[in-house]
Amino acid sequence: MSDLVASSLDMTFPMPEGEKVEALKDISFTLKQGELLSVLGPSGCGKTTLLNIIAGFLLPTGGALTLGGEPITGPGVNRGMVFQQGALFEWLTVSENVDFGLRMRGAKKKETRPKVDEWLEIVGLQGFGDTPTYQLSGGMQQRVALARCLINDPDLILMDEPLGALDALTREKMQSLVLKIWKETGKTIMIITHSVEEALLLGERLFVMAPRPGRLHKEYRLPFAEWGLQQDLREVKARPEFAENRDEILSMIWNMEEEIMGGNA
Amino acid sequence: MSLEMVRLIVGALFILMLCALVWSVIHGRKIAKTEVTDLVFGNPVKALGGWYWVITGVSSILLLWFYFSWDAARAFFPNAANEMCQVAKVDSELNAMRSTFPMQSRLLKGTSFLDREGKLIDRTRRTINKSDIDVGLRDRYLLAADSVDKLLLSRVAEDSLTAENKAALSDIASKIDAVTANLADPGFPGPASDAEQKAGYEQPGWGEGKKEIPDIPNTARGRKFNNVSAQVKAISSEFAKIRNLDDGYKADIKRTSDELKALQASSSAEDAAQAKIITKSLDKILKRIDDGNIFPPGALVSVEDSLKRFNAEQSKQEGSLKFIDAIAMPGGEIRAGSTACTEQGSGRWLPKPSDTLATLVNISDPTVGFKAVPLLWYEWKPASEMLAFFIPDWIADLIPGEYPRHTSDGSINTNLKTKVLNFATGNYNSFSLPIPAGHLWDSIMRVLSGLFLGIVLGVPLGLFMGLSRFAKGFFDPLIELYRPVPPLAWAPLILTIFGINDDGKIFLLFMVAFAIMVISARTGATGTHLSKIHAAHSLGATNRQIIRRVILPNSLPEILTGIRIAIGVCWGTLVAAEMLAGTTGIGFIENVARKQSNYEIIWVTIILLGLLGLLFDLIMRWIITKTIPWRGKG
């Protein structure tokens, strides 16, 4: 079992003036294999920092982090990343982007072809293999980013506001796609978002984080992701339970933001 | 191609371009009217397209060139220059005489002379009064000044003119009248003889031969002016000999001059310096009076009147030539020298487009070239030499054994070492290959070599500097210190170290290109989006792969823009360096042409440089759109 276990993670950034920013403080959680986790919180509460630590781009200043029992010491192919925007390689075509990871690890273009086609079909981009990525729309680009990450067969998929730059309609389609992929592949997925609705829909579990210092404020276990696999997302959103949860979390975050503003004044 | 053909083509082109200009302006205005009026000022879309304005621009420039270089004049008025040359002959003969009268100057020469010398005498009087020389000497100097004044004024008296001079002047007046009559006579000077006609016909045309403008008259009007110029020449020299002098007057001048010298000699030691100055200034005035240029007021009236009649007749006879001169030959005139007629003005330094093209065609001929080197051609080079260029000679030294020594009968045996050496130095028979050669090729190769070295070394260093704090800190001061120095400031040093041949120039260009490439590659590398690098990392790419597959392609837009800039700067530097030293290249051609004042060749080099620059830029633009179509869309 490759579970993600974080125990009392600390992250402080030294500032030029000698002060320190406590981006994360005493974060502990366990993410079981196959779980779908969404993370929500006001801006600057350390979501991206947490993700970067899990991805291996940052080393935490305290605490321990293991994936499947192995400590995380750097970036690795067992953790795939999907970024908000602009992380595709514009000089490559769609299929070259998708098989980038495989080829970097020595695979030949011919060998990767069937796999690339398979993944393009899953994300709904069949026939776009030879298109340069700069000619794609924002939603299509995020599909490529998903395929590029999934083709490496990672244990854990990390997404930092992957749908943040998309319009409402495309966003909804992409949300269904994420749910579908989660269901079909059984991967562990951790997704950061700014939208409360999205966090509710794409979270079997949901962490709400609080700022200064960045910490886990509250955790929810939610049924909506399961529901979303069976019925239309809009129907799920129309459920009274959904509205209840949304209002509760919204006012929680609203209060946190108020606090920050008040503290600043 | 004959001059007639050239004239025909130039004329047709001129009219064609005039029409194109008018049409494109009308078309452009019409399109501007039908366009949706866009109230937003500064909308960049408004600057797109509009090829008809390209036509307007190009044809305006060409028309201006044709016009100001007098190529249009030559096309439309082929005989005008020859006729104007004859008129210019008359003018140049009469110049001295006309300058005596208020024709080319405001005052009669005598009037202004009297005025100027009178003022000078007054000034000398003041100098004498102010000086602190001995009082006796001062009074005598004042008296001398008075007598100089008197001598000056005495020439204005009616009776100062001798009888012979009176007769000579009236003779000149009537001679001028006779020439004026000739000028007015439609029959003068009669039909041309066969020899004259042949000489006129056989001389090289306008701009064809060594003389800029054919000077043997070709038309009736030209022959008239040519004959008149000969007659006028005689009259002019006769007039120049007449001086208002007689023996008594000359003796008076001599006496006054001697008196001045005596005064200076008699001065005491402390007065000597001032006395010398006074004597000198009065003596100078005396020498000018001695020329005899002052006449009694009425003495020259008859000559002046005759000359005026001549001028009027000349202007009448010139007729259309005056308009051609004013309209078709802007910014200058045709002037007659002692041996030939030349264009003076813009026509002098602005060669005609057709002549420039002819020069280009001429030196493009590989058998002509420039200084025995073709512009762009090929030569056969043995393949062995080219191969030897890439094989270092010292590999022969690595073969075991020794090079053979000559034997007692003088023969030299070969061994393996000599064979390898021959191979490495290209010293064997092989087939030959055609290799491009010539001035243009040399210049292009220098630019491309310098650029190539600059890219190959500059891009990796730039990327390294963009990724490493050490490299940035270590190399930045070095590059930033030499980069702002204008390349030409380095040239003397580098040409001394590396020699005036290709090495020095290529190194200079390398320096220029290197700095530009380092900076652009560094900018590109530091501009890489962090999430791209993160993505590559988590996809399993190694550090090397990230540099090669992510940072390098991501920096391509900056690198290619850098190359585009570097090409331009390299051309500029190369031409200047070739002007400093060397025996081939475009800059060399221009330098030699400059020394010979050969403006046509200079224009050819300028045009070639412009076209080559354009060509290189078009190639770069094409490469840029082909290799980085994503630019600005990422």
Ligand SMILES: Nc1ncnc2c1ncn2[C@@H]1O[C@H](COP(=O)(O)OP(=O)(O)OP(=O)(O)O)[C@@H](O)[C@H]1O
């Ligand atoms: N490299 C860094 N150096 C110094 N401080 C940093 C650095 N990265 C993040 N921080 C600080 O850590 C805190 C958390 O940043 P982080 O980017 O994780 O927030 P976030 O929750 O992702 O915000 P957002 O929702 O706006 O993306 C912020 O206060 C930020 O200023």
Ligand SMILES: [Mg+2]
């Ligand atoms: Mg963030």
